[in-house]
Amino acid sequence: MIIPEPEQEKLLEAERPKAEELSKEEQYLLEIIKVPGIKGHLDCLEIKFHFSERFLNLNSSLQSLRKAVVGVEDNPQLKQLFIMLLKVGNFLNQGSNKGNSLSFNIDILTNLKQSKGVGVHQKSTMLDFLLNSILTKTPEVAQFAVKLEGCQEASKIDLKVVGDQLRNLNKQ
Amino acid sequence: MQDETGMLEDDSEDMKAIEALQFRIEYQEVFLSKFSAFRSEMDSKVEYAKLEFDQLSERSDKLIKQFGCDPQRFLPKDLFQLLFEFAKDFSESYMKMLQKIKAEEERLKRLKKKAKEGRPTISGRATVCEDDPAVIKAEIEAFKAKLR
Numbered sequence: 001m002i003i004p005e006p007e008q009e010k011l012l013e014a015e016r017p018k019a020e021e022l023s024k025e026e027q028y029l030l031e032i033i034k035v036p037g038i039k040g041h042l043d044c045l046e047i048k049f050h051f052s053e054r055f056l057n058l059n060s061s062l063q064s065l066r067k068a069v070v071g072v073e074d075n076p077q078l079k080q081l082f083i084m085l086l087k088v089g090n091f092l093n094q095g096s097n098k099g100n101s102l103s104f105n106i107d108i109l110t111n112l113k114q115s116k117g118v119g120v121h122q123k124s125t126m127l128d129f130l131l132n133s134i135l136t137k138t139p140e141v142a143q144f145a146v147k148l149e150g151c152q153e154a155s156k157i158d159l160k161v162v163g164d165q166l167r168n169l170n171k172q
Numbered sequence: 173m174q175d176e177t178g179m180l181e182d183d184s185e186d187m188k189a190i191e192a193l194q195f196r197i198e199y200q201e202v203f204l205s206k207f208s209a210f211r212s213e214m215d216s217k218v219e220y221a222k223l224e225f226d227q228l229s230e231r232s233d234k235l236i237k238q239f240g241c242d243p244q245r246f247l248p249k250d251l252f253q254l255l256f257e258f259a260k261d262f263s264e265s266y267m268k269m270l271q272k273i274k275a276e277e278e279r280l281k282r283l284k285k286k287a288k289e290g291r292p293t294i295s296g297r298a299t300v301c302e303d304d305p306a307v308i309k310a311e312i313e314a315f316k317a318k319l320r
Contacts, residue, residue: 159249
């Protein structure tokens, strides 16, 4: 919305006695500046107008993050799977210096298709062994993936950007 | 000293200023009353979002640490991306393996069914299904023997 600057206001006020001679736009501006604190009020209206949309966007990001966090935290099957993965890894690496590990690097999760065993197990991947083990012993573990569905949406959300959006809302 | 007319003019100027001020105050009051409901709604929503944000930041940092990573370098979105990729790969392979098992079960079921129907084989002696590898092998051996 167009609001005259203080200098323009003065110029317009000087023209008020002969307002009828001014253009329609100038007459409109003359009327507008009669309203006390018009700029502040329009700013408030602008905030009110956009607040719902901004809050919904922010809240939607927060809910996606919450779903993903809960999906990982409240996922006993995922914990069980990691224990199995460690065991399978140790089994496949029997005889090598990695054969008795107590933990594994998280990056391995995306390389399971490519990671192969050593010696007699070199034809099978970690994922093959893991799937076999799950199918034959603990099929309920496969449910871990369902709980991680929220991770797809959350992987697109930058927490820093969400923080900035929140600070902007707070400033208003 | 001011004359009587001058005094009156000054009074009317003051009155105009007071009226303008009153109008301004009344306008502000109306404006504030109209906005106060929205203001408190906005404050409570922002407060809720702030609490939620703080809590989620803390919980995702904790998760990243539990996965043995540094929350300063490894962001929550990286963790979720990695877990999503893993779950996707796993599910796809799991489904493929299930389909394989199902297909194998169906094949065995078909074999059993054929065996039950007792179809004669080429040689006319065996009554089990000709798809059975053992039967096929036996038939080949019999055929070879015949040729000899």
